[in-house]
Amino acid sequence: xxxxxxxxxxxxxxxxxxxxxxxxxxxxxxxxxxxxxxxxxxxxxxxxxxxxxxxxxxxxxxxxxxxxxxxxxxxxxxxxxxxxxxxxxxxxxxxxxxxxxxxxxxxxxxxxxxxxxxxxxxxxxxxxxxxxxxxxxxxxxxxxxxxxxxxxxxxxxxxxxxxxxxxxxxxxxxxxxxxxxxxxxxxxxxxxxxxxxxxxxxxxxxxxxxxxxxxxxxxxxxxxxxxxxxxxxxxxxxxxxxxxxxxxxxxxxxxxxxxxxxxxxxxxxx
Amino acid sequence: xxxxxxxxxxxxxxxxxxxxxxxxxxxxxxxxxxxxxxxxxxxxxxxxxxxxxxxxxxxxxxxxxxxxxxxxxxxxxxxxxxxxxxxxxxxxxxxxxxxxxxxxxxxxxxxxxxxxxxxxxxxxxxxxxxxxxxxxxxxxxxxxxxxxxxxxxxxxxxxxxxxxxxxxxxxxxxxxxxxxxxxxxxxxxxxxxxxxxxxxxxxxxxxxxxxxxxxxxxxxxxxxxxxxxxxxxxxxxxxxxxxxxxxxxxxxxxxxxxxxxxxxxxxxxxxxxxxxxxxxxxxxxxxxxxxxxxxxxxxxxxxxxxxx
Numbered sequence: 126x127x128x129x130x131x132x133x134x135x136x137x138x139x140x141x142x143x144x145x146x147x148x149x150x151x152x153x154x155x156x157x158x159x160x161x162x163x164x165x166x167x168x169x170x171x172x173x174x175x176x177x178x179x180x181x182x183x184x185x186x187x188x189x190x191x192x193x194x195x196x197x198x199x200x201x202x203x204x205x206x207x208x209x210x211x212x213x214x215x216x217x218x219x220x221x222x223x224x225x226x227x228x229x230x231x232x233x234x235x236x237x238x239x240x241x242x243x244x245x246x247x248x249x250x251x252x253x254x255x256x257x258x259x260x261x262x263x264x265x266x267x268x269x270x271x272x273x274x275x276x277x278x279x280x281x282x283x284x285x286x287x288x289x290x291x292x293x294x295x296x297x298x299x300x301x302x303x304x305x306x307x308x309x310x311x312x313x314x315x316x317x318x319x320x321x322x323x324x325x326x327x328x329x330x331x332x333x334x335x336x337x338x339x340x341x342x343x344x345x346x347x348x349x350x351x352x353x354x355x356x357x358x359x360x361x362x363x364x365x366x367x368x369x370x371x372x373x374x375x376x377x378x379x380x381x382x383x384x385x386x387x388x389x390x391x392x393x394x395x
Numbered sequence: 396x397x398x399x400x401x402x403x404x405x406x407x408x409x410x411x412x413x414x415x416x417x418x419x420x421x422x423x424x425x426x427x428x429x430x431x432x433x434x435x436x437x438x439x440x441x442x443x444x445x446x447x448x449x450x451x452x453x454x455x456x457x458x459x460x461x462x463x464x465x466x467x468x469x470x471x472x473x474x475x476x477x478x479x480x481x482x483x484x485x486x487x488x489x490x491x492x493x494x495x496x497x498x499x500x501x502x503x504x505x506x507x508x509x510x511x512x513x514x515x516x517x518x519x520x521x522x523x524x525x526x527x528x529x530x531x532x533x534x535x536x537x538x539x540x541x542x543x544x545x546x547x548x549x550x551x552x553x554x555x556x557x558x559x560x561x562x563x564x565x566x567x568x569x570x571x572x573x574x575x576x577x578x579x580x581x582x583x584x585x586x587x588x589x590x591x592x593x594x595x596x597x598x599x600x601x602x603x604x605x606x607x608x609x610x611x612x613x614x615x616x617x618x619x620x621x622x623x624x625x626x627x628x629x630x631x632x633x634x635x636x637x638x639x640x641x642x643x644x645x646x647x648x649x650x651x652x653x654x655x656x657x658x659x660x661x662x663x664x665x666x667x668x669x670x671x672x673x674x675x676x677x678x679x680x681x682x683x684x685x686x687x688x689x690x691x692x693x694x695x696x697x698x699x700x701x702x703x
Contacts, residue, residue: 132652179640181400182407221504224694229512229687232504237700290695300664324400325409343660359402366403368634374631377455377639385462388650393467 155348165193166207166337166345171347175322176356184325186351188248189317190335206249206338207308208267209318212302213244213353214329217275220291236287241276242299243327248307248318257341265336265343269303299323328353401515404448412442413641417648419616421460424649425656426663430457430619431530433518435645437679445640446507450497450589451630451637452645457591457623459646460653464616467657473613475564478606481571482596485578486585486622493586494629497546504698507688514588515684521594522676529669536666565606565614573604578618586626591619594676 153169168190175184219235249256253268263271269292276284295301299321308318330352337345355363365373397410417436424431432453439449468474500506556570577599581592596615600606606614632635658667 160413177400179400180398182398218697219504219700220695220697223691223696227689229508230689230694231508232696235504239700275684287650287695291697294695295691325405333625353588355402361399362402362639366631366637366639370632370635371628373639374628374637377631377637377642378458378627380639380643381455381459381627382462382620382622384643384646384650385459386466388654389463389466392463392651392654 126218131344139380142192160224164205164337164339164344166347167191167193168209168347168349169333170333170349173233173351175351175353176204177326177328177353178355178357178359181359183326184322186322187317188320188333188335189315190347191316192314192337192345194314195391200211204340205313205344206251206337207310208247208249208253208256208336209308209320210267210332210334210336211244211246211248211320212242212332212334213327213333214242215240215275216243216327217241220287220294222290236276236284238288238291241274241291241295242272243329244322244331245269245272245295245308246302246304246320248304250306250308250310250316252305253303256338257343261341261343267336269328294323298325298326300327322353326353328355397643399640401444401638401641403636404444404641404664406443408442408444408641410644411695413644414648417456417645418652419648420456420592420645421649421652422656422659423652423675425653425658426458426660427656427668429593429597429672430461430616431625431649432457432585432588432590432592432623433514433594433676433679436589437683439641444638445636446510447497447630447634447636448491448641450510450587451627451634452642453589454585454591454623454626454630455637455639455642456645456649458620460649461591461616461619461623463650463653464657465613465620467510468613468616471613472564473610475562475606475610475614476617477501477560477562478565478567478574478610479614479618480585481560481574482578482581482618483621485575485580486582486618487625489579489582489584490586490622490625490629491582493583494633496583497561497587498634508515510588511683511687513584515680515687517595518676518680519684520675521598522680523575523600524673525669526673526677529666529673532666533670565604565610567570567604567606569604571641582622582625585619585622586629589626591623593619594672661700671689 156330168188171187171189172184175186217237217239219233219242221235224233225229247253247268250273253262259271262268266272274288274291292301300323302321308316310316330350331351333351335347336343354360398407399410400407416435420431420435420438423434435456436449436453439453440446444452465474497506500509556572558571559568560571561568577596581596584590584595585592593615596618597611600611601608627637640675
């Protein structure tokens with residue numbers, strides 16, 4: 126039994142290692158101080174490829190894993206916490222604020238954030254601020270308030286209010302989520318976390334980071350990824366709309382003309 | 396159960412709601428002889444479709460409903476091809492300009508405001524004029540006088556313009572400039588608002604071009620096919636905002652609803668129809684005006700950066 130678990134764990138870590146290599150942009154995980162802890166966290170995702178088809182209404186994915194204490198000299202000590210971060214590809218976003226002008230509500234000039242994750246979910250076993258210090262969280266880019274959106278917003282209250290509004294609007298669209306009790310431990314070493322990908326989830330390659338903290342310090346990290354893409358007829362239509370737009374437009378017009386003709390022939394009385 | 400994912404709008408909508416929306420708008424458009432875009436596009440936006448996609452997809456739906464409408468009018472000999480061709484020439488130029496203008500304004504973040512203001516201005520003024528005219532007609536009818544929208548043989552400033560053309564079906568010999576300009580303006584509005592522009596074209600034909608009433612609806616709906624087809628193509632090519640799945644649902648509903656609308660419309664008198672249409676147009680205008688004036692529930696908004 127134990128051998129089988131180890132075998133599975135090895136397989137998982139190989140898989141995760143392979144997919145992590147594909148992520149060039151992600152910095153290598155900071156290595157914990159030698160000699161302090163050798164716990165390892167291993168994790169995987171229930172679905173690695175999500176296909177958006179015509180019946181798509183959103184999907185739940187399960188991130189599960191275990192803390193491997195086998196190399197640890199003192200597994201009985203310390204408090205362990207897991208934080209899981211799921212991030213979609215970065216996209217630039219413009220935030221605008223309406224102001225009243227001559228009785229009408231008019232959009233003011235926009236502020237552009239060049240690096241906004243199109244999806245960002247942070248799940249943890251406890252509130253993240255209770256798990257690690259702000260410094261550590263900022264260094265790892267964990268938590269909505271610590272994210273760098275590609276725009277310097279420190280110091281200016283106006284910039285801060287735009288940033289807060291953007292996070293709130295992304296939360297309203299269920300594209301940003303933070304769940305303080307999203308990671309549930311089963312026993313001492315097994316854990317699971319459920320992430321809801323809403324119907325408006327953007328397509329692309331998602332990175333899943335799982336961080337293991339011991340007494341507020343990063344002890345281990347593992348990375349996986351999942352691909353969300355349109356499939357079937359949805360993919361065909363989407364590709365055509367963006368790669369052969371003129372033909373796609375003609376197709377739209379042709380469908381309308383044919384439907385109009387059929388409608389007339391089917392219902393005409395003269 | 397009946398949820399369907401729209402590939403371009405990237406949201407999931409209820410199949411039956413969209414079919415019903417297409418049918419309701421198709422019914423009204425068949426009843427009043429208008430494209431119905433001025434109702435469809437705002438309604439799509441209210442049901443959560445992004446404005447740019449609502450405009451392009453609305454235009455595509457109008458192509459379908461105006462094809463069936465034109466065939467019905469064609470058989471009654473109510474389409475003036477010459478006039479239609481001149482209006483289309485102006486309309487295509489206007490539509491191109493409108494799509495480019497919309498693209499530019501979207502970059503500034505002001506497309507929503509300008510679209511809303513244009514809607515309020517045109518719907519408000521035309522709705523008010525139509526209401527006034529139809530109430531007057533009803534009053535005159537009650538007094539027992541005959542009503543004639545067209546005062547035949549009367550000359551106005553339009554007859555002084557050069558490039559005169561013959562329009563046999565309309566029994567007109569006028570300059571090509573006014574229909575070109577009117578076509579251009581309507582094309583601009585069509586691409587800008589995702590409408591066919593019939594609600595502007597019809598009064599312009601009656602009151603400015605002085606076309607006989609019987610060819611006005613047929614010619615208007617005929618040229619709307621071409622304008623909305625061009626608008627659909629331009630939006631699809633330049634902005635990638637056409638959702639063909641949504642358009643398909645709306646067209647199916649619209650074509651069926653339109654046929655029932657035509658029958659319902661034949662049971663009502665002309666001025667009653669015009670008064671009802673006017674009230675509806677005014678209602679949409681007031682609703683959009685309210686959104687402009689009332690304090691928004693959220694002052695902030697986010698959109699993907701252009702070119703991102």
